[in-house]
Every structure is written in C-alpha cells, then in structure tokens.
Amino acid sequence: xxxxxxxxxxxxxxxxxxxxxxxxxxxxxxxxxxxxxxxxxxxxxxxxxxxxxxxxxxxxxxxxxxxxxxxxxxxxxxxxxxxxxxxxxxxxxxxxxxxxxxxxxxxxxxxxxxxxxxxxxxxxxxxxxxxxxxxxxxxxxxxxxxxxxxxxxxxxxxxxxxxxxxxxxxxxxxxxxxxxxxxxxxxxxxxxxxxxxxxxxxxxxxxxxxxxxxxxxxxxxxxxxxxxxxxxxxxxxxxxxx
Ligand SMILES: Nc1ncnc2c1ncn2[C@@H]1O[C@H](COP(=O)(O)OP(=O)(O)OP(=O)(O)O)[C@@H](O)[C@H]1O
Numbered sequence: 001x002x003x004x005x006x007x008x009x010x011x012x013x014x015x016x017x018x019x020x021x022x023x024x025x026x027x028x029x030x031x032x033x034x035x036x037x038x039x040x041x042x043x044x045x046x047x048x049x050x051x052x053x054x055x056x057x058x059x060x061x062x063x064x065x066x067x068x069x070x071x072x073x074x075x076x077x078x079x080x081x082x083x084x085x086x087x088x089x090x091x092x093x094x095x096x097x098x099x100x101x102x103x104x105x106x107x108x109x110x111x112x113x114x115x116x117x118x119x120x121x122x123x124x125x126x127x128x129x130x131x132x133x134x135x136x137x138x139x140x141x142x143x144x145x146x147x148x149x150x151x152x153x154x155x156x157x158x159x160x161x162x163x164x165x166x167x168x169x170x171x172x173x174x175x176x177x178x179x180x181x182x183x184x185x186x187x188x189x190x191x192x193x194x195x196x197x198x199x200x201x202x203x204x205x206x207x208x209x210x211x212x213x214x215x216x217x218x219x220x221x222x223x224x225x226x227x228x229x230x231x232x233x234x235x236x237x238x239x240x241x242x
Contacts, residue, residue: 002029002030002031002032002177003029003030003065003066004027004028004029004030004065004066005028005029005030005064005065005066005071005145005146005177006026006027006028006051006062006063006064006072006146006179007026007027007028007062007063007064007065008024008025008026008027008047008050008051008060008061008062008063009025009060009061009062009063010023010024010025010059010060010061011023011024011025011026011047011050011057011059011060011061011062012024012057012058012059012060012201013043013046013050013055013057013058013201014058019201020041020043020046020201021043021046021047021050021057021201021202022201022202023059023060023202024043024047024060024201024202024203025203026047026051026196026203026206028146028177028179029177030066030145030175030177031172031175031176031177032172032177032178032193032194033168033172033177033178033179033180033191033192033193033194034178034179034180034192034193034194034195034196035180035181035182035185035188035189035191035192035194035195035196036048036179036180036181036182036196036198037181037182037183037185037195037196037197037198037221037225038181038183038197038198038199039183039199039225039229040183042198042199042200042201043198043200043201044150044181044183044198045077045150045151045181046201047198048148048150048179048181050062051148051179052072052074052148054074066145071144071145071146072144072145072146072147072148073139073140073141073142073144073146073147073148074139074147074148074149074150075135075136075138075139075147075148075149075150075152076135076150077150077151077154077181078135079131079134079135079138081123081131081134081135082123083122083123083124084122084123084124085122085123086119086120086121086122086123087110087115087118087119087120087121087123087126087134087137088106088110088119088120090123090134090138091106091109091110091134091137091138091141092106094138094141095141098141098142102142102143102144103141103142103143104140104141104142104143106141109137109140109141110137112137112140112167113133113134113136113137113140114133114160114163115130115133115134115137118130128155129155129156129157129160131155132152132154132155132156133156133160136149136152136164140167144176145176145177146176146177146178146179147171147176147177147178147179148178148179148180149178149179149180149181150180150181151181151182151183152164152180152182153182153184153187153188154184161187165187165188165190165191168180168191169191178191185221185222185225186220186221186222189209189220189221192209193208194206194207194208195207195208195209195212195221197212197224197225197228199228199229199232200232204228204232205224205228209221212224216228
C-alpha cells in the first residue's frame with residue numbers, strides 16, 4: 001500500500017440542526033481506487049465537497065500529508081457550462097487556470113472522452129452523456145496525483161461506462177489515485193480496490209471487495225449494500241420502539 005495522500009479525521013457536517021455527516025474518518029493511499037457508495041442522501045457528495053475544500057466541515061480536519069498543498073482534480077456531480085461556448089473553447093479556457101507544469105493537451109483529453117469530433121459544437125446542444133463527458137474532461141485536463149469523481153457514470157451509456165473504467169485503470173497504471181462516488185454499484189465495482197459504504201452520514205463499511213463479501217456472506221456488492229441498509233434500518237426501528 002502506498003503512502004496516505006488524503007486523510008480526513010472526524011469530519012462532521014450539520015446543516016442547521018440536521019446532521020448529515022457524523023465524525024467520519026477516511027484515508028486514501030497513493031495508487032488505490034476507492035469507491036464511496038451509499039443510498040440517496042447518505043452524505044457522499046457532502047463528504048466529497050468537504051474533502052475537496054469546496055465546503056467546510058462543521059468539525060474535523062482534512063489533510064494532504066504528501067503534497068505541498070492540495071494536489072487533486074475534481075469532477076463534481078453536475079456542472080453548468082456556458083451554453084454558447086464549444087467544448088474546445090471551454091476546455092481551452094479552463095486549461096488557462098492550471099499551472100503550466102500540470103496542463104495536459106486539450107486535444108488528448110477531448111479524444112479520451114470521445115468529444116474531439118464534436119469540439120466545435122455548442123455545449124447547449126450537447127446530450128446529457130456528452131455534457132457529463134465534458135465535465136469529466138475538465139477534471140482530466142490536470143495531470144495530478146489524485147482524481148476525485150462524484151457520480152462519474154451518471155448519464156453515461158454502457159460504452160462510456162466501460163471507457164470510463166478503462167480510463168481509471170490507465171490512471172492507476174500511471175500510479176495515480178482515484179476516489180469516486182457511485183450509487184450504481186455494478187458500474188464501478190470491478191475497478192474498486194476498496195469500497196467505503198456510507199449510511200445516514202456514517203461509514204458503515206470500509207474494506208476490499210473480498211473483505212466485504214466475506215463479512216456479509218455475499219457475492220455481490222448490491223447484496224452487501226442491502227444487508228447494511230437492512231441492518232441499519234432495523235437497529236433504528238429498535239431504537240425508536242424502545
Ligand atoms: N446545502 C444543504 N442544505 C441542507 N441540507 C443539505 C444540503 N446539502 C445536502 N443536504 C442534505 O444532506 C444530506 C446528504 O446529502 P448528499 O447530497 O451529501 O447525499 P448523497 O449521498 O450525495 O446523495 P445522492 O446519491 O442522492 O446524491 C441529504 O439529506 C441532503 O438533503
């Protein structure tokens with residue numbers, strides 16, 4: 001296992017009186033692919049936003065021990081691009097904000113996400129999947145140690161889900177680290193070195209796939225997930241009735 005490159009300790013988040021993350025610890029090591037999964041509203045995006053520094057946790061600490069500062073690239077779950085611009089224009093524009101040493105060529109990235117042929121098309125006329133691939137492209141423009149993708153396979157057809165997974169494998173091959181969220185587990189299960197399951201703002205499981213299958217006596221992640229959910233729902237129900 002590589003060195004720890006991202007470490008979050010006892011991160012919690014409240015919106016008003018509502019607690020959506022509870023003393024969460026997570027660490028990501030160099031070279032691994034960690035999949036963060038959980039049902040709707042489990043807190044995945046909130047945790048990701050805190051890890052990336054877009055949002056501040058109510059308590060807790062996030063550190064990048066290896067880097068001289070933050071060294072990651074982020075694909076949010078949704079991005080609104082200016083409709084009148086083309087894919088080529090927007091990526092060229094974004095690239096301008098990156099340090100020279102980490103800039104990748106726009107053409108290379110557009111080819112990776114299959115948008116090179118559409119580079120002169122206005123973004124307003126993009127399909128959902130194309131817009132998602134453009135969102136992915138803006139994250140891939142930077143050559144960094146850690147890539148964080150929030151729901152990257154949302155809106156992608158099966159061809160592009162597979163292409164995305166191949167891209168993650170190739171990033172790992174280059175020694176890069178990947179953290180991604182998904183609620184469609186079958187999309188990403190085969191690229192995960194580790195799976196972190198969030199339920200109701202708490203990490204209920206953090207293990208390799210094999211470890212999870214052993215613990216939950218199951219052979220697929222959906223079943224593991226359902227068992228965790230059922231266990232949590234029944235202990236909540238018990239707590240309420242006692
Ligand atoms: N800005 C906000 N103000 C108030 N509540 C919020 C805010 N952002 C998120 N929440 C709440 O926090 C909880 C966790 O939301 P979050 O978006 O992190 O979940 P998620 O696991 O990413 O879910 P999904 O799979 O549905 O995207 C939800 O109950 C949500 O309603």
